[in-house]
Amino acid sequence: xxxxxxxxxxxxxxxxxxxxxxxxxxxxxxxxxxxxxxxxxxxxxxxxxxxxxxxxxxxxxxxxxxx
Numbered sequence: 681x682x683x684x685x686x687x688x689x690x691x692x693x694x695x696x697x698x699x700x701x702x703x704x705x706x707x708x709x710x711x712x713x714x715x716x717x718x719x720x721x722x723x724x725x726x727x728x729x730x731x732x733x734x735x736x737x738x739x740x741x742x743x744x745x746x747x
Contacts, residue, residue: 683727683738684718690734691716705733 681689691701698716702709707726715722715730724738731737 682718683731684716686736687712687730687734688716694734701730701733705730 687701691698694701696704698712699709702712705712707729711722711726712730715727728738
């Protein structure tokens with residue numbers, strides 16, 4: 681599951697709005713919108729703030745792509 685889908689699903693499961701998630705995770709509403717829309721270039725520290733609130737964190741995973 682990708683990060684944007686995870687965040688949106690967890691937020692809906694908690695029954696909170698994007699605005700409420702932004703407040704609770706200490707990020708801007710625009711950031712939450714961009715994250716849930718799958719924007720490719722986002723600050724990892726802010727993504728981790730949101731994920732931490734939801735009980736997750738970013739981690740390195742092995743890529744299936746080869747050079």
